Amino acid sequence: MTKTGYLIDMDGVIYRENQLIPGAREFVDALQAMGFPFLFLTNNSAPTPEDLAVRLNHLGIQGISPRQFYTSALNTADFLGETHPGCTVFVIGEGGLLTALHEHRIASDAIRPSYVVVGEGSVSMERLGKAHECLERGARLLATNPDNWCPVGAEKTRPGAGATAAFLEASSGRRAYYLGKPNGYMFHRARQKLQELALGPVGQVAMIGDTMETDIRGAVEAGMYGYLVLSGSTALENVADYVYQPTRILQSVADLTEEVLTGKASDRLNSPVFAGEGPAISRPGHRHQTDVFAFHKPRPRPAMTK
Numbered sequence: 001m002t003k004t005g006y007l008i009d010m011d012g013v014i015y016r017e018n019q020l021i022p023g024a025r026e027f028v029d030a031l032q033a034m035g036f037p038f039l040f041l042t043n044n045s046a047p048t049p050e051d052l053a054v055r056l057n058h059l060g061i062q063g064i065s066p067r068q069f070y071t072s073a074l075n076t077a078d079f080l081g082e083t084h085p086g087c088t089v090f091v092i093g094e095g096g097l098l099t100a101l102h103e104h105r106i107a108s109d110a111i112r113p114s115y116v117v118v119g120e121g122s123v124s125m126e127r128l129g130k131a132h133e134c135l136e137r138g139a140r141l142l143a144t145n146p147d148n149w150c151p152v153g154a155e156k157t158r159p160g161a162g163a164t165a166a167f168l169e170a171s172s173g174r175r176a177y178y179l180g181k182p183n184g185y186m187f188h189r190a191r192q193k194l195q196e197l198a199l200g201p202v203g204q205v206a207m208i209g210d211t212m213e214t215d216i217r218g219a220v221e222a223g224m225y226g227y228l229v230l231s232g233s234t235a236l237e238n239v240a241d242y243v244y245q246p247t248r249i250l251q252s253v254a255d256l257t258e259e260v261l262t263g264k265a266s267d268r269l270n271s272p273v274f275a276g277e278g279p280a281i282s283r284p285g286h287r288h289q290t291d292v293f294a295f296h297k298p299r300p301r302p303a304m305t306k
């Protein structure tokens, strides 16, 4: 019998603000003990898989290989390697993205690159200016992920790659293409990686995440189960805002440990959204973390580019 494969988001699912979410270690231990194939799937394109393995190790989750991480930076490098071998890039991003592109032998080019690639991380106005010039000379705009903002704490957020890409969309009048979750290419490649780890076919795949617009939307569109955990950025009262719905809603991954160990799902894990009336509609104007279709700012091309 083929086993269920798990794709596990990290921030808000495994840890929050450098704190392990209670029960996360036991859940990962259970997956390893029972031999379920699993992959950590993150839209953060700044770290390398090695960085992430070290980070989990410091948090107390041991025995994870760098092969068990798939980031939006790896997804972007896979995409360019597959669709445009020999292309060149101007990169706004950090080590994880630069390393992934380097491993695919994709060269940097600040003069006439095929793409401007935008990832997570800090950016200077000078770098943005150079990227803008590359776009004006015909480069295409690609972002590792669509997150406009990312949580750094309970009360604090930082601008994400989506916001940087939006800056360049406004200045150049070009639309960016967004990889990472919820893009189907991220889930397609993640499923392939799960099969490589499992050394064979994987049965049903369950994506466990805390963000509706990326984790759950992507899972629904890729034909996977979407398990929403409430240990991160989504509150139960906001779930009913969305057209796409999770297969299940859990307090945290701790709710899954017994099921992984015994193979039996319990009723309390069923999504409350499908039982009775579901949660009330929340206040209007709730700001979604990522919504690539939420705005469109066309800008006339400047006269100098005809």
Ligand SMILES: [Mg+2]
Pocket: 009, 010, 011, 012, 013, 209, 210, 211, 232
């Ligand atoms: Mg998350």
